[in-house]
Amino acid sequence: MDDPLNNDLKKRIREVFDHYNDEHADEGWQLLREKYPEKANRRPVLWLWWGSAAAVLLLFLGILLLNKKPEKENKLTGNKPITNHPIIKSIEPQKNDIRIDKSAKDSNAAADSVMNSMQKQILTDNQPSSGRSHKNKITNTGKLSEQFETSDNLANNNNSFSKKTAPDNELLVSNSPEKNITAANPTKTAERQTITASKADNATKVDTANKVATQSIAIAKQNIGINMPNQSKQPNKTVFADNEVSKDKKNQEYRARAIRFGIYAATYVNYAKGSNNQVNEGLGISSDIRLSRKLNLSTGVAIGQNSLNYGSQLPPEQARLLSSTNVSPNASTNSLAAAAYSKNAFSAATPSLKNYNANLVGLEVPINLKYQFNPEKSATFVSIGVSSGTFIKESYTSTYSYITPFASNLSQTTDQSLQQKFNSFYFAKTLNFSFGAGYRIAGNDLIIEPFLKYPIQGLGAQQIKFGSGGVNLKFNFQGKRK
């Protein structure tokens, strides 16, 4: 702005507005406070958000801890998690041996322990009646032989298992050098152990012990990298080991799904003594937390409508209450209906109950134990558990009519209702049984689950003992893999 006029103007504008004085700051602040801070308005939402986040976090931590337990045991061997491997299971009591390996701080200790366990398995399988004689059949010196000596008793104890897993054992352990599988340890300068496992003649007939041996060799090879110079001599074993590994991998993959979420819609009939059966619907979300291969803890949250219609009767619980107490017509909303029903209640008119309705919208948290028959192949299961929860809305409506004693054709109908929201929380007052059968679609399960909910105690403000039976149509999503 070269023009002096414009320069002056610019200067004047700056001067005026930079020192602008407005005394309405308080009003401005009040206006600002309507928008700020947002926290004030969103506090309940935030609370819910943080609450949900904390719940989810706790749930996942729980799952994580459940899954970590077996991993800890595996860490002792310095190996990858193969806890569920049959061999590892069979040698669990021999943790002392593994510790001996660890104390030696040998990087190949894990390999040794797996090989040792394999040897032991073979030995015990072959000689169920003479646990100690296996020492003669294995050439093992130094530390490794020590291990065997210390674990003799344990090996003996495993005889029963051996009998189970290899009833018709054809695997022989011998010192024949031609068919040896040598687990050579390059870092160890000490003695080498030689495991000889001669294969059965009939290649198609494979016994359990053989499977175990080959599998463990394969795992040991895969995980630790043991030199296996004679491996090429036995191609059948390698192929077999590969198959076994892939099968095991598949199982591990399934096992890795520690939690599975699902959604479901339920159609059911509410039943209660004295009530007409009413068809209702509900929906919910579920989560299955894996406890073991076949056992899951199934929980979630569901919302559902429950309605009961007692016609001109009162629920037995109310009738009992009425007979045991002297009810005044002016006492309470609920007892007004009871009083109306009472034949003794008589004032200017005689009230008679025409209808009694209970409507409860329930928020339910079931905790069920779910047993899956064959989790790898199908989604068939049975489950049993209990439900806790609350009622979002309870509505009890009594319709009764007054009949004038001297003009019986003149009657008046009146509705009396009691409504409550989140009145109380009930804990484990419903017993749940269900059976589910479904189809697996790309890892997800579509399940039809007939169920029965049996009331252990009365529910809601009126303590009505009601249950339900129906069918859930459930969709379980594929769990997250590790």
Next chain:
Amino acid sequence: MHPPQRIAEDELIRQCKAGSLRYQELLYKQFYGYAMGIGLRYCINRDDALEVVNDAFIKAFHSMGNYDITKPFKAWLRTIIVNTAIDRRRKDLKLQLNIELDNAGPIINHANAIDNLGVQDILNMMKELPAIQITIFNLYEIDGYNHDEIAEMLNIPASSSRVYLSRAKEKLRKLIKTETQNHG
């Protein structure tokens, strides 16, 4: 009536960074006049200016954590207010881009000599200009943005920014001259 006690700017900002609502209120009240001055220049209307100022303060409170305490707070706040005002007026600015430039209204009656121009006089003059012109005038002449920055802010070519500025200045010059002659 005693003016509200002035608290050191550093302390105010430090407490605001910590999220103290009380200090945010003090900061707001301390810089309210300054902020309104900027808001008025861009919005002309007082209610609009107040909304812009409040929105700008809310933004400032939210991003106080990013504020570099070594730099002048006023400049930082000014940037936020200017951006908020432009965001708010963006729609008006677009609409007015095609307005005929020489459709200025009557010359203001209350302005005297430049030195005697008050807030209201200046605002009355500014009202006579299309929003796009007064915005560019404010951005370039008062707040010190260059044409490239203005072009980016308003999403217009830099050459248009120059044109609008020169027309705004021309118009203001005319307004002042005419008024001076009328009162002279």
